[in-house]
Amino acid sequence: MNAGFPAPDHDHARCVADTLARAEETCDxxxxxxxxxxxxxxxxxALSHRPVGAYDIVERLTKTGEPVPAMSVYRALDFLVAEGLAHRIESRNAFLACNHGHDSGEVVVFLLCERCGTVAEVTRSAVGRELVRTARVVGFEVRVPVLEIAGLCEVCRETEARR
Ligand SMILES: [Zn+2]
Ligand SMILES: [Zn+2]
Known part of the structure; x- marks a missing residue:
């Protein structure tokens, strides 16, 4: 089981459809x-498992339809992040669709592949719980419980090993 990384041959159309269906349901x-x-x-x-910058979203939307003002895209992103339907990846200054729910206060760990840019989410994290506990001990209140860890994904490691 590769922890949260999408398999290269997964049914991505299904992946996108699931994310949108889940978002409709959550909003309803x-x-x-x-x-x-x-x-x-x-x-x-959702079309990509790599985070997308706000400006790239504006460009892609404009390419596929009516021009969209950047402000409207920023507001839409704020909404999606606030509702937990997307995440902001700080180190990339970009956004990622989320297709599963989160408990409030849960620490989200992102594994970022430095080579292909793919990001996996690891939600059941004992490390995260331990961090929140440690923060509490020193009187620190966690506001943004997100960890970003850079490295190489399994696919990229295999590609590298074959060279
Ligand atoms: Zn996918
Ligand atoms: Zn990779």
Whole structure:
């Protein structure tokens, strides 16, 4: 089992459809609206397992339809992140679609491949819980419980080994 990294031959169309269906469901359940723009922004993110920068999203949306003002894209991203439908990857200054829910306060660990740019999410993390506990001991309140770890994914490691 490769911990959270998408298999190179996985059914990605299904992956995108699942992410969008889950987002619709989440928004319905909370009485929030997944407007057409929010949906398009999420779809643009979901098309890739690599984080996408806000400006790239504006460009891609403009290429595939009506020009979209950057401000509207930023607002859509704020919404998606606030609802837990997307994550902000700080070290890349970019965004990633999320297709599973999170408990509040849960520490999210991202494994970032330095070669192909793919990001995997590891949610069940004892390390995360330990960190929150350690922070509490020194009187620190965790606000953004996110860890980003850089390295090489399994696919890239195998490619490298074959050289
Ligand atoms: Zn996929
Ligand atoms: Zn990789």
């Amino acid at each position: 359940g909370r009485g929030r609206r997944l407007t057409p723009l929010r949906r398009r922004v999420l779809e643009t993110l």
